[in-house]
Amino acid sequence: MALHKEDKFNLKNKYTLYMQTGLIVTLGILIVAFRADWSNKSDFEIVLPEQEQITMEEIQQTEQIEQPPPPPKPPVPIEVPNDEILEDDILDLDASLDLDAPAAALPPPPAPDKEEEEEPEIFLIVEQMPELVEGYAALVSRVKYPEIARKAGVEGRVTVEFVVNEQGNVQDVVVKPGYGIGAGCDEEAIRVVSETKFTPGKQRGKAVPVRMSLPITFKLK
Numbered sequence: 001m002a003l004h005k006e007d008k009f010n011l012k013n014k015y016t017l018y019m020q021t022g023l024i025v026t027l028g029i030l031i032v033a034f035r036a037d038w039s040n041k042s043d044f045e046i047v048l049p050e051q052e053q054i055t056m057e058e059i060q061q062t063e064q065i066e067q068p069p070p071p072p073k074p075p076v077p078i079e080v081p082n083d084e085i086l087e088d089d090i091l092d093l094d095a096s097l098d099l100d101a102p103a104a105a106l107p108p109p110p111a112p113d114k115e116e117e118e119e120p121e122i123f124l125i126v127e128q129m130p131e132l133v134e135g136y137a138a139l140v141s142r143v144k145y146p147e148i149a150r151k152a153g154v155e156g157r158v159t160v161e162f163v164v165n166e167q168g169n170v171q172d173v174v175v176k177p178g179y180g181i182g183a184g185c186d187e188e189a190i191r192v193v194s195e196t197k198f199t200p201g202k203q204r205g206k207a208v209p210v211r212m213s214l215p216i217t218f219k220l221k
Contacts (some may be wrong), residue, residue: 056090078154121169122209123201130164130198143192143216146184150220158189159215166202166207176213189216 132139148154159179163172173190180186193214201210 003011004211050072063152074115120166122211125201126201126208128202130201130212133197133199135169139192139196140216142195143218144188145218145220147187148190149181149183149218152183153220154181154183154185155216155219156185157217158185159213160189160193161207161213162193163211164201165199165209166200168194168198170196170198171196179215179219185216185218188218192216 024190111127157179158181159176161176162170163175165171170193173194175186175190193216200207
C-alpha cells in the first residue's frame with residue numbers, strides 16, 4: 001500500500017506525541033514494579049552448621065618472687081650442771097696477818113741488754129800514719145799486668161781507698177770513684193793492696209783505724 005506524501009508528514013507530526021505516551025507508560029510500569037512484593041515465601045531453609053567458637057584467653061605473665069631463706073634453727077639448749085658445792089675446801093677467814101714475818105723474796109730484776117759495741121771511729125789523719133811494711137816498690141813488683149789490658153794497650157793509674165785497722169791489716173778496699181781504668185786493672189789493684197801489710201796508725205800512742213788511698217800505676221814496657 002503506497003503512502004501518500006501527505007501521510008508521511010502526518011506521522012512526523014505525531015512522533016512527539018507517541019514518544020511522550022511511551023515514556024509515561026514505561027514510567028508507570030517501573031513504579032508498579034518497585035512497589036510490588038516479589039518475594040516468594042517458601043518452607044525451604046538452609047541451615048548452616050554451628051562453628052565451634054575458640055576463646056583466646058590472655059595469659060598473664062607471673063612474676064617469680066624470691067622467697068627469703070628460712071630462718072636458722074634456734075640453738076639447742078645445753079643443760080648446765082648444777083654448781084657443785086666443795087665441802088672439802090674450808091676457807092679460814094679468821095687467819096691473822098703476821099706483820100713480823102719476813103717478806104717474800106722478790107725476783108731479781110731482768111738483766112740489762114748488752115749495749116751494742118760501737119764501731120770504732122775511723123780517722124783520716126792521725127799523729128802517726130800507717131806505713132807499708134815492705135815499701136811501695138815491693139807492692140808494685142807484685143802487680144801482674146792483666147792480659148786484656150796488655151792486648152788493648154790500656155795504661156794509666158788506679159787509685160784505691162781502704163782502711164788500715166788496729167792490727168795493720170787492710171780492709172774495705174774499693175776503687176775511688178772516677179779513678180779506675182778498667183780492662184782488669186781495677187781488680188788487680190784491689191788484689192795487690194788487700195794482700196799488703198801496714199804498720200797501724202796511732203793517735204796519742206794508741207792504735208786506731210785509719211782510712212787511706214794509694215795509687216797503682218799500670219804502664220806497658
